[in-house]
Amino acid sequence: MQRLTREQIAARVAKDIPSGAYVNLGIGLPTLVANALSPEREVILHTENGLLGMGPAPTKGEEDWDLINAGKQAVTTLPGAAFFHHADSFGMMRGGHLDICVLGAFQVSQNGDLANWHTGAADAIPAVGGAMDLAIGAKQTWIMMEHVTKEGQHKLVDVCTYPLTGKSCVSRIYTDLAVIDVTPQGFSLVELIPGLDLTAIAALTGATLYDGRKSGECN
Amino acid sequence: MQRLTREQIAARVAKDIPSGAYVNLGIGLPTLVANALSPEREVILHTENGLLGMGPAPTKGEEDWDLINAGKQAVTTLPGAAFFHHADSFGMMRGGHLDICVLGAFQVSQNGDLANWHTGAADAIPAVGGAMDLAIGAKQTWIMMEHVTKEGQHKLVDVCTYPLTGKSCVSRIYTDLAVIDVTPQGFSLVELIPGLDLTAIAALTGATLYDGRKSGECN
Amino acid sequence: MIDKICHSIAEAIKDVKDGATILVGGFGTAGMPFHLIDALIDQGAKDLTIVSNNAGNGDTGLAALLKAKRVRKIICSFPRQTDSWVFDGLYRAGEIELEVVPQGNLAERMRAAGAGIGAFFCPTGYGTMLAGNRETREIGGRNYVLEYPIHGDVALIKAHKADRWGNLVYRKTARNFGPVMAAAAKTTIVEVDTVVELGGLDPESVVTPGIYVQRVVEAIQSLAKAA
């Protein structure tokens, strides 16, 4: 078994994004998806700070710091881009106009609850940004993350123990080991990396995992 | 006694509009106020259908029917004009950004209730347009009307009998006979045309009229 | 490649269903999508609910749709005009249902639909017959009425220019309800004077981003009509 690299997870997510889709890529890991989308497919990227039609990073030295993404990195515009203000940008999200947003996560529960903004630690400074708006706003919210934490703890869980970002908002999860749908029955396996068996993936998943490929339970 | 003409009422209203004010002139009689405002004063006119900085009517033959006012008449723009959509235009009103709106009226009550959209007749087709938004939105709502109806009925009344446009929204009334403020005590006379005495104006007013010029009752 | 430009107006409008709620742009005739309405009449959908500022002028556009008896109900702010004889006749004959909404509430209710707001407390119309029996609340010493979003199945609007991604700019006061309706409808169909190359619109000046637009047709500009 060979875990997917971050770039490979990004490529796997990108494969499922239809041509012409309106997509918001969250900060961190999901940002990598942009590099895996070929320009010919014309996926239109939204950034919460007021731009549709976001292009790749400028060449070094060409940065315009009035033209940045949600992660405050310099970006560019593509032909067909449009700028708008913050209320319009978040109305666009909340109103269900984005086809897909891809977010990172600390935990996702089997009913699609998402925790990705706060570890719950007493001394943490809370900072939510646009995560809650994105989580509940897009037509589909996809999660891109490692299957378990570095310490081996479950991130796909029965019930989230961290403070929630949104309730029942996740539809699909892409990890370094698998692609999993959130269904009315709970987690449902869509795809597994070669060399990993059902017992192993089920053990790495903190809630019942159904095998969506043949409509049975994995464990 | 010589009643004011429509143009004279308009000129009287115009006199009270400060230089640089943002003003919406309702359809009908208030439209005449525009002609009484000298351009040097730079009063900025708003029209509900999405324009600030509305200019005078174009010369005949020069009309652009994409550039109209609330009464669907062709207008022009002044340098410094701005176009915006309907939600923004009415947000501008409702949010209290207009300094003054000048409206016509069927009835105004002594507590500032306004009736100007519906006669209450059973067979009338109701049509409100932007009247309710304007009435309650501007910082000050001024009324411009004949003091009594053609049939001699009161239009300044104790309680409105026609369906209301807005409650407690009128601050000042300009008629062909007088200028009257709506105060916490009720109607208060600000100015009277020459040749009309207090007893006469009080008789033409359907509620107690105080003489705001010397803090006493007129009748 | 994204291409929202339809080369036939009939094609653009073919899937409008009976019983649909249709948001129709325009304030009087400015911004009225005459070609799309004509195509809708040809298409034949009936039992429609129309949301528009007025209830038609003269015998063309929305008035023609009403005359063709395709409209069950109209939600608007100002139906009664000097040239609204088609609507007036249907209304007096009891052949059309009317819901009068203050103009700003009409705009804000569609804005709420587009922006995912569930309901909002609005001061306009408080204490008037148009507030009906709706919930009211005093907030910070001012009285408000609870207003709900108006969603459209379809929006038919007029813009000045578009590109193939559906980005739009409008012309003068013909902008009016266009941007609000585009965001409030599931399927937004736009007639424009001109289609430009992608990149031909300044990103700073795009009024309706293409995300709100599903189909665009280039219509020969109809002779705009005075009210």
Added chain:
Amino acid sequence: MIDKICHSIAEAIKDVKDGATILVGGFGTAGMPFHLIDALIDQGAKDLTIVSNNAGNGDTGLAALLKAKRVRKIICSFPRQTDSWVFDGLYRAGEIELEVVPQGNLAERMRAAGAGIGAFFCPTGYGTMLAGNRETREIGGRNYVLEYPIHGDVALIKAHKADRWGNLVYRKTARNFGPVMAAAAKTTIVEVDTVVELGGLDPESVVTPGIYVQRVVEAIQSLAKAA
């Protein structure tokens, strides 16, 4: 003649009162009104409530205002950043109050203030700790939280160009909160790169009409800083 252009930045900002609520534009450093904030530090108003997306970056702008101990409370969506050490220190020392608001709610609550909406039902944050004890309601099968407007006494924003009526255009993503804050504050003060002649802005492209703007100052464009 209307002339909103102030020839001194100190003059533009002189009447900010202790205890005021100040809306400060910018997303990171893009659209941050650095000159106005420096002038506010010199002016000396204290006990301020600041509403802004972030809680300052590095040691300049909003961070410098915080460092000068003028801010009692900050309402923002994303205080914690790699370069928010000034805020972090004050917060951990218990010297500043923090209210975290989801970014879209921050924008929409200011938008509501500007548009005269009394409160609105918003789906964002439902079921999370940021919804606190606020009223909730199910509408059409979806759950919403009741959110109230955020009004400002003053807005300090950055735009690209202005005319003497106060009409504004912005530059790229530096637009961000500017238009929303301009409408939500009693007194909106704008620093711009360039003042143009009246008529020098295209009426179709004005983003913030001058009705929302009280004062404009032309500030030499500060060297924009990377996050």
